Amino acid sequence: AQSVSQHNHHVILSEAASLELGCNYSYGGTVNLFWYVQYPGQHLQLLLKYFSGDPLVKGIKGFEAEFIKSKFSFNLRKPSVQWSDTAEYFCAVIPMYSGGGADGLTFGKGTHLIIQP
């Protein structure tokens, strides 16, 4: 079964600092990749997704992520964070089977990001 590892459980940054959150997955086949964000008291929202093509994908709110197939990684980045980025961030993968079907999302444990003003 596939698994997702997020290396940083808690990250504290100051406003305007650059952000990179690591995500690695274990699955030998084709996957679709996602980053979700959960702001305090709110539901999960999709930040960005990668299905195929350009491995550098841009999402909402200035976030981007790079898929490196050889490293099984999909790291999330933002050049300059804001206080409003304080939230829980989840990396998720879904394996794409050769028959075209898909399994459910497998999530990482999440990274709690705190931005200090």
Add this chain to the structure above:
Amino acid sequence: KAGVTQTPRYLIKTRGQQVTLSCSPISGHRSVSWYQQTPGQGLQFLFEYFSETQRNKGNFPGRFSGRQFSNSRSEMNVSTLELGDSALYLCASSDSDRGGGYTFGSGTRLTVV
């Protein structure tokens, strides 16, 4: 477009009881999946329905079941509740049967006492 709607928002049940949670997907979405979120285990996949058929199931006991209706609305049932079933249950819908983007609802917070 209305989002994914889950009802009720909060539930308190007693150990041994059963519970049914409801999810209305985004209009036009035929895929509905369910997840359990707990502080210890994080987000875990329960099952997915597409066009009224269960396509995939996560590693949960048979006490957890679900169904999908012809209008794509879905229900999840947990029988013989245990204290460990206390969690936030999330529903997600997608317009794709091929692992496309999923939109999540706000969840149902279930507390088992």
